[in-house]
Amino acid sequence: MNSTEATTTSTVRDAAAARPRWQVLLIRPETMTLALLIGAIIVASNLSPFFSDLGFILESSTYYIEYALVALVLTLVIISGEIDLSPAAMMALSACVFAWCYQAGVPIELSMAASLVAGILMGLVNGILVIRFQLPSIIVTIGTLTLYRGLAQVLAGDRSIGKFPKWFNGIDYRLVFDVPVPVILFIVASIVLALVLGTTVVGRQIYQIGTSEVAARHAGIRVRRIKTGLFVLMGIVSSIAGLLTASRLASVRYDMATGGELQMVLMVMLGGTYIFGGRGTILGTFLASWLLVIIATGMTVANIAVTSQLIVMGLLLIVSIIATNAIYARTQR
Amino acid sequence: MFKKTLLAGLALSVAMISGVALAQDKVSIVYIPKNTGNPYFDSLVQGFVDACAELGCDFTTAAPATAEATSQIPFITAQTQRGVDVIAISPNSPDAMNQVLDRAREKGVLVLAVNGDLVDNYEHRDAAILPVDFTKTGPGQVELLGSMIGYEGEIAILSATTDAPDQNTWIAAMENSLATDPKYAKMNLVAKVYGDDEPQKSTTEAEALLQTYPNLKGIISPTTVGVAAAAQVIQSAGKAETVKLTGLGTPNQMRPFVKDGTVQAFQLWSPYNEGWLAAHFAVGLKNGTISNEVGSTFEVPNLGSITIGEHNVMNTQAELTTFDAANIDEFNF
Numbered sequence: 001m002n003s004t005e006a007t008t009t010s011t012v013r014d015a016a017a018a019r020p021r022w023q024v025l026l027i028r029p030e031t032m033t034l035a036l037l038i039g040a041i042i043v044a045s046n047l048s049p050f051f052s053d054l055g056f057i058l059e060s061s062t063y064y065i066e067y068a069l070v071a072l073v074l075t076l077v078i079i080s081g082e083i084d085l086s087p088a089a090m091m092a093l094s095a096c097v098f099a100w101c102y103q104a105g106v107p108i109e110l111s112m113a114a115s116l117v118a119g120i121l122m123g124l125v126n127g128i129l130v131i132r133f134q135l136p137s138i139i140v141t142i143g144t145l146t147l148y149r150g151l152a153q154v155l156a157g158d159r160s161i162g163k164f165p166k167w168f169n170g171i172d173y174r175l176v177f178d179v180p181v182p183v184i185l186f187i188v189a190s191i192v193l194a195l196v197l198g199t200t201v202v203g204r205q206i207y208q209i210g211t212s213e214v215a216a217r218h219a220g221i222r223v224r225r226i227k228t229g230l231f232v233l234m235g236i237v238s239s240i241a242g243l244l245t246a247s248r249l250a251s252v253r254y255d256m257a258t259g260g261e262l263q264m265v266l267m268v269m270l271g272g273t274y275i276f277g278g279r280g281t282i283l284g285t286f287l288a289s290w291l292l293v294i295i296a297t298g299m300t301v302a303n304i305a306v307t308s309q310l311i312v313m314g315l316l317l318i319v320s321i322i323a324t325n326a327i328y329a330r331t332q333r
Numbered sequence: 334m335f336k337k338t339l340l341a342g343l344a345l346s347v348a349m350i351s352g353v354a355l356a357q358d359k360v361s362i363v364y365i366p367k368n369t370g371n372p373y374f375d376s377l378v379q380g381f382v383d384a385c386a387e388l389g390c391d392f393t394t395a396a397p398a399t400a401e402a403t404s405q406i407p408f409i410t411a412q413t414q415r416g417v418d419v420i421a422i423s424p425n426s427p428d429a430m431n432q433v434l435d436r437a438r439e440k441g442v443l444v445l446a447v448n449g450d451l452v453d454n455y456e457h458r459d460a461a462i463l464p465v466d467f468t469k470t471g472p473g474q475v476e477l478l479g480s481m482i483g484y485e486g487e488i489a490i491l492s493a494t495t496d497a498p499d500q501n502t503w504i505a506a507m508e509n510s511l512a513t514d515p516k517y518a519k520m521n522l523v524a525k526v527y528g529d530d531e532p533q534k535s536t537t538e539a540e541a542l543l544q545t546y547p548n549l550k551g552i553i554s555p556t557t558v559g560v561a562a563a564a565q566v567i568q569s570a571g572k573a574e575t576v577k578l579t580g581l582g583t584p585n586q587m588r589p590f591v592k593d594g595t596v597q598a599f600q601l602w603s604p605y606n607e608g609w610l611a612a613h614f615a616v617g618l619k620n621g622t623i624s625n626e627v628g629s630t631f632e633v634p635n636l637g638s639i640t641i642g643e644h645n646v647m648n649t650q651a652e653l654t655t656f657d658a659a660n661i662d663e664f665n666f
Contacts (some may be wrong), residue, residue, distance in 0.1 A: 048415075056414045063407050158495040160402075160428055170432055249403065251428045253496065258401055301411040304370055306398040 029272020029324045030284040036270075036316070044298025051298050057178055060297040061290075062172035062248060065182045066091070066241040067260050068289035071267035072186075073237045075285045077230050078268055079197075080286050081210040081277030082137040084231065086126060087238040088260030089148035092253075094118045094235075095242035096152040099252035101163035108165060116239050120149060123235020127228035143310045144263065152254040162251035171247040182244050186289070189237075194282035202226065210277030266313065267292055270320045274328055291316075360619045361391040362419040362612060363412045364447065370399040371530065373557040373583055373604055374423070376666040377448060380608025381421070387634075388616045393417075394507050400530050402426035402496050413437040419615040421445040421462075424429030427498040431457045443618065447611050448604065449499040450646065455518040460625055460645040461644040462611045464602035465653055467499060470555070471506025472641035473600065473653050474579060475517060478551045481577040481597055489542050491563055491580075493530040493556040503555050523549070528559045532594055535562035543570055560599060564590040584656055584664040591661050598657040608637060614647070 044051045051057075057112035070087045077084050092095045102108055122144070174181045197203040208216040209223050217223050246252045270288035273280025295316070299309045339437045364381055366374035378394050385392040395412065397404035402425050410433060412420055420442050424430060427450075434444050434457045442504065446461040455461075476489060492500045492505065505523065511517045523546055528535025535558055543566065544547060552567075553562035560580030564587065567576055573595045582599045592597040613633045617623035630640045639647050 050411075050414045050416070053414065056410070060407060060410055063410075065404075160426070160496070162428055173432070173436070198367070217355065249429050250432055253402060253426075253429070255402060255496070258578065286481070296407065300407050302412055303393055303395050303415075312400065 013078055017123040027327060027330065029320070029327055030281060030287060032320065032323050032327075033271055033284055033287040033291060036320075037287055037294065038098070038292055040294040040298065044294055044302070047287045047298055047302035047304070055178065056301075057293070057297060058178075058183055059108070059172070060300075061293040062180050062182050064263070064289065064293050064296065065180075065186050066244050066248075066257070067263045068267055068285075069182075069186050069189060069244075070234070070237050070241050070294075071285050071289060072189055072282060073230070073233050073265050075268050075271065075273050075280055075282055076193065076197065077137075077234060078273050078275065079210045079277055079280045080206045080227055080230055081213060082124060082130060082230070083141065083265075084137065085121070085241075085261045086145040086148055086267070087234055087241075087264060088257040089145040089152070090119060090122045090235055090238035091226050091242035091245060091260065092124065092234070092256040093148040093152040093155070093242075094239035095246045095252045095256055096156040096161075096245060096254055098246060099164075100155050102164065103161055108168060112243060115243055116236060117239075119235035119239025119242075120232055121235070122238075123232040126230070127231030129222045131228050131230065144224040149254065149258075153254075156252065157253045158254075159259075160251040162252040164250060168247055171244060171249040179242055182248075185240075185244075190282055190286045194286075206230075207278060207289060210279070212278075263292070266317055269317060269324070272320070272324045272327075274324060288320075294307060335664050340542055359389055359391050360419065360616050361417045361613055362393075362421060363415075363417045364392070364394045364608070364611075365405055365408050365412070365422040367423050367425050367449075367530065368399060368404070369396045371558065371588065374525065376583065377608040378603040380605040380610075381612050381666075382394065382608075384609045384616075386613030386657045388612060390612060390616050392612070397425075400425050400494055400497075402429045402494075406430060407494070408454065409433045409437055412463040413440055413442055417442060418619060419445065419609050421447045421460075421615070423448045424451055424498065425494070426496050427452045428454050431573065434458060443517045443615060444610055445615060448607050449497075450644075452498045452502060455644045460614070460641070460647065461612065462607050462647055464604070464607055464649050466648055467502055468506060470581075470653060472510045472514075474503065474553050474555060474581075475507050475510045475520075477598060477655065478518060478577060478579045479517055479601060480551050480592060481579065482520075482550045484516060487521050487523045487546055487548050488551040488553065489524040489526065489546065490522065491535065491539055491552055491554040491556075491559045492525060493559065495527050497530075497556070500555055507553065520551075528554075528556075528562060530556060530558045532558060532562050535559045536566055539563040539566040542568075543567075543572065543576065544651075549576055550575040551579070554578070554582075556580070557582050557586060557601075560596075561586045561590075564595050568593070581624045582656075583666055585663050585666060587656065588661055591656070591658050598655055600653040600655050602654060603666065606636060609633070610639065610647065610649050614639075 036054055047095045061275035094115040097118040098111045101114045126141055129135055172180050172182055178183050205221045214224055267288045268285050271284030381392050395408050405425055431454055438444055444458040446458045450461040451458055451621055490504055511520055511522055526538040528538045539562055552563050554563050558580040563578050567573055567578055578596050579599050581601050610633055618625055627641055630638050633639050641647050
């Protein structure tokens, strides 16, 4: 059908021939992330004989999986053309709210609910500042990241709050089919968010907003509502990540997850999400999270100095951004 | 397509698995300092190295980039995975590592707190090697500064991180001495600031102290990074006559400041001896020649008889060593 049309109307047609299907499928940023992941596994296995132990890798992954969980939602935010740099601070403040309530005698279930409410409110503040007041999200969330961290310090002071009941502590050591609970949570969240982004109307709308917000608005997409919703979702997932961290450490301090926002952005970028919005996938962030886990764990167990680890991470980020840009520039033509 | 590459990668990585545990005839010890780039710990590491050369144990050291509360956790997990017999650690937090240390001990690893203890969390490590009786450190520092400023005037404290357990123990003891001993009634503690054991931040905090408190008479910096940074600031500002500085520093770092009169005297112990003692204790315990019981004693070359005290704590020396222009050239660390 198509080919006959092409021959008969060849005079009007000026578009290039469609790219072969294998190219469309294969030349994607996620392919690069997957290749890096496989490469990292091979290198790490060679660096140390102690690396190739799934139980150990899963145990070590729990130190990064809290960030990875937040990075999934951050992927949606970045695809929609915004950014949120405050999630690590939201983790800290919501966890401090939890610990403070618990210490004040509130039942632990209610304290956890209070932490979630705090997360929703913090996300809402970000959303309102960005959407209602039309401020750049990078500036707003740099501001709130400092504000939330400061409030956490006011609430918790300089000490750590702990002595939670036994059942609350150590969620990273509860295993379901030999997999730690936080990792299960991460995998489930990945599948759900990938389905939302890839198969639902809202998912398509998020891509459209990121590609062209003006066009999306004219097409009748409720841009403000969706973006505000994404910021609130950031608050919720940050609060969950904060509680996971509190359970893992069995204590809460205001400096929880300091600098975590950079790791989260690193995961999203390494996964091939386009920093200016409109492109990216949950699969990419999922693979990148494991890439980060493998690199950090592999180098630590091989006793490689941290300075070298930082250099590797930095180089990876630069390579991934260049590759992502090149691939998108290619496929855009 | 993805699946195929993934499978190929997995097959490859499985092929790499050697799964051979290293032959463990010798006792293997790893030491995890607070962070990298802290010269104080180099001397401590040397103590381990020399002791292991003599005793025939395997020794390695691995440190995180920052002294943040949770930064040592992945290192503990990785070293446990490596199958070491002994983890000696200078903890960055008194409680954030409780869970992961418990897991290491469940797997048969001997956990020693070195140079700093898990205050109030003693059950999460097997024993602690401390340089001196830490309850005397705070009052000793207050007395030394008091003698320099005539027991009168505004003083400030420049510490490490807000969570540093030793520093907080000493500061609490300093505050207690200042509040209860009539001798120090005219000494007024106006500020406690934290340089996070980073030279840059410590310098900024010290400069801010001089700016904010023009009547400041003295600074106590009970951390090697802080006292060196403060000495540099006082030297640059030319305020050696008006602001007296003391603290805990290493002779090599402080030598120029003592020689030019910026600092009259400071205190410390021998970190080298801590490494030396820790290695002897660990090997003795593993070989069954030492028992880890409160009250038991054992002989260590160059240190004499060591007694295991309350909470399984042992000290390398009885009193702090005071370094001044008269004796500093006798020390090299």
